[in-house]
Amino acid sequence: MGKQSEALKLAIKDELLGEFRLVGVRAGALIPTTWLYDDFLPSLSGKEERALEETTAEMIQEGLIAYVPGPQPTYQLTKRGAEMLC
Numbered sequence: 001m002g003k004q005s006e007a008l009k010l011a012i013k014d015e016l017l018g019e020f021r022l023v024g025v026r027a028g029a030l031i032p033t034t035w036l037y038d039d040f041l042p043s044l045s046g047k048e049e050r051a052l053e054e055t056t057a058e059m060i061q062e063g064l065i066a067y068v069p070g071p072q073p074t075y076q077l078t079k080r081g082a083e084m085l086c
Helices: 001-025 033-043 046-061 081-085
Strands: 065-068 075-077
Touching: 001 033, 001 081, 033 046, 033 075, 046 065, 075 081
Parallel strands: none
Antiparallel strands: 065 075
16 A cells, blocks of 8 residues: 555544544443534545545454444444553
């Protein structure tokens, strides 16, 4: 993967982790759907959306976040993710 793609994925990861810092670094914290759907997602280009999908999949695989299904799916910080942010 190219340096630009990796930099984009790192920026997205930082954005998501920054949102967890705002809501409180604790296992079980959720990214607010209002932020995710009203602010963050509309600001992404097609390339950034693909990078978001890859980044969240990697973060889930690493055990940092968990996918939370629902009418507006979101992400939850895991214990491992909270420990990493502390």
